[in-house]
Amino acid sequence: MNIGTLLLALLILSALAPFTRRYLGKAAGWVFAIIPFASFLWFLGLLPEINQGEVFIQRYNWLPAYGIDFSFYIDGLSVLFSLLVLGIGAFILIYAGYYMKTYPMKGRFMGYLVLFMASMVGLVVSGNLITLFVFWELTSVSSYLLIGYNHEKPEARAAALQALLITGFGGLALLGGFVLLGIPYGNYELTTLLSNPEAIKSSNLYLPALLLILAGAFTKSAQFPFHFWLPGAMAAPSPVSAYLHSATMVKAGVFLLARLNPILGGTQEWHYLLSIFGVTTMFVGAWLSITQTDLKRILAYSTVSALGSLVLLIGTGTEYAINAAIVFLLVHALYKGTLFMMAGNIEKKTGTRDINKLGGLFKYMPFAAVVMILALVSMAGIPPMLGFIGKELIYEAKANAPSAHWFILIAGFLTNVIMVFLSMRLTLDIFWGKEPAYEKKPKEPSLALILGPFFLVLISLFLGLFPKTMANPLTSQAIMAISPGMAAIKLKLWHGFNLVLGLSALTIALGVLAYRYRLRLISFAEKINLKYFEREFSRIFFQMIDHFLYYTKEQTKAIQHGYHRFYLMTVFVVASLLVWIQIWNGDPVILTLDFKDMPLNLVAVVALIIAATISAVASHSRVVALIAMSVIGFGITIIFIAYSGVDLAITMILVETLMVILAMAVLFHLPKYVKYSGTGARMRDALIATLVGSFMMVLVLQAGTSVVQEPISDFFKESSYTEAYGRNIVNVILVDFRAFDTLGEITVLAVAALGIFSMIKLTKKIKV
């Protein structure tokens, strides 16, 4: 097996999914989890070799002329992310198979999930920036489908659209950034970029590339001020929230920053931008979670906060910070996956997600309660969970941040106090406390629903208890991939009495205090939010979209007015003016007109054409005008024959004939001749016609006199019989030398004909 076949298997699985519902029924989730789980084991099997420092590279030619390959690059970072995506993904599939059992189109839903999984795996194993971009956009598209899954609800559609527009906007910026980044290297291979990071840093493309790439990463990872789409995306079903918006998708931005850290990182710009955005997001996310009462929204805001922490840590860039980032990534994925799945379970069993309407659940679902509480313990950063180790590392990193460490430390401290507060609140308010009147008695969730949360918490617990033997092998190579030359710090639960431990104790104490005075805290936070954060970002976003739509509508009205004659006028005037300006400014046009060789009969034909033109313009009858026009056409045909362009002449005769018939057929339906245009309009038209006609004449005459290069017709004369076995050069060009052009042209013809057909036939049908 290799990574290419693995991705292909996932994509095929997602394509088949919509057709499986009937055959699989309840077992669907388990069946779907097989391939992800096998892939998970495959990545696990790579781990020993990866830990030897090996990197797996695989490359397929794609667009070699542009230095774009479809390539994969698997190192410690890719493996860590792939394990998360596939491992959690397998559990989510099992969970979703059961959770969604009553939903319509469950098969399609599972397909979207697998598609998302495949794009996420593709994203983290990409070895080429363009490959990475393709998968990046695929995650946006598949998450759009997932968030908007309940598409009959308008708020689900709005949330999905908002997420798509924001991440899509970021995606476009990202592509621009990638292109700029690739310019100094000539290709987009990660191996090339990693081998010489100085090339981009020393070029003046660095800052624009950095800003564009950060726009991509920040929008994807919901950094302030783009954070609002993530809580909005809670309109999605719980399995989606659990998967996309806690464990994987939003981490794509973080992954990108980690991946590019050796290339773009280490500069002042990188450090400050990431730190400022990260610390703001971390604190704002935590702060906004205080006043929420919807279980999923609380979790979503705490995800925003966690993403901010990760960005901040990568921006800080010290050995401790990078270690902390990777460990926290793992910590967060494990507990957040659990919490979201549990949130779904609680909603399923009680019918509500509002924590004010929940309480006393422990006696109904003790096992589920233990699972969720352990995850909350990890979130609060209390031993013996892995969350504790992560939090200690973060404190250590923040205390030793290279700049503004006091500010960062205080913001981080307050954030963690809020996390402790949230953990206590979710634990005590949901599982103990006053019991509301439930519609039916809640009970333990079934196996498929609890399996994922249970295992994730278990892993979190084991990694916390045996960090050296289990957590370090997972993370060490990832850390080195982010920052070459940095080593993995040996993780341990107990590291003696020091400042950081004191800080931890203080955090917990303050968190408990905050819970004790929670009513006052929440009303205080609400007051501040009302005063300073009254306008919601997502509302501003939609207002901007509305304004934009209004603006484009007005623009379209002005430009696409629907009057055919004005379109033609615009085209002709603009085109001829441009050419006239060019002729005016260019070299003087030398026209050598020589009428001596012109035979008398052709002079007569030209005179005929001129006479016909005048009568066509002056005529008061459509039919006369039409006949005059065809006289012009046949006159030109005679000229073709005189200069032995036989093919052209035949074509022209046929086309002229058919045109007359066609025009007659149209005229037949038109009303009697009415004078539509006044003298002014006619003068204007005459002016435009002169402008266009004269520039065409000048162009043709000049083209005839100026020989820039060997004419291409010599080549066709020589090779049309030897290579294409045809003596008729015109036809040989059409069907052999330039056959691809002709194919395009007949396609256009066919499409145009279909257009006319549907315009005439179908509109009539609609009217009737």
Added chain:
Amino acid sequence: MESVILQIAARHMRPLLVILSLVVLYRGHNEPGGGFIGGLMLGAAFILYAMGFGVQETQKRIRISPVALTGIGLLLALVSGLPALIEGHLFMTGEWATFFSGSTFELKLGTPLLFDLGVYFTVAGMLTLVMFSIMEE
């Protein structure tokens, strides 16, 4: 618009025009002619008939709908590019084969002829499609 002269002319001209269009199509490779002109002639044959007998009668006669004719033409043109791919050449390279390679008669056929046939059908199809739509109005 019933005209006896037109109807008689159309009845007799139609097969002649069809045969002429085929001849023009075939000789196109070495003499003036080709798929485009041939297609126009074929279309003209149908249109002439339609002017004499009406569009519906003509469509009954042609049996194949103009849309299908256009589609077949495009498909043929596209297919004519494939043998080159099988041979390992670039898409749409002309491939030739000789049949009946006797001393007196030799028939050389190549993918350009197939391509030309595609052009022929497409042009005829689109012409009749447009004309019939307008004439039926």
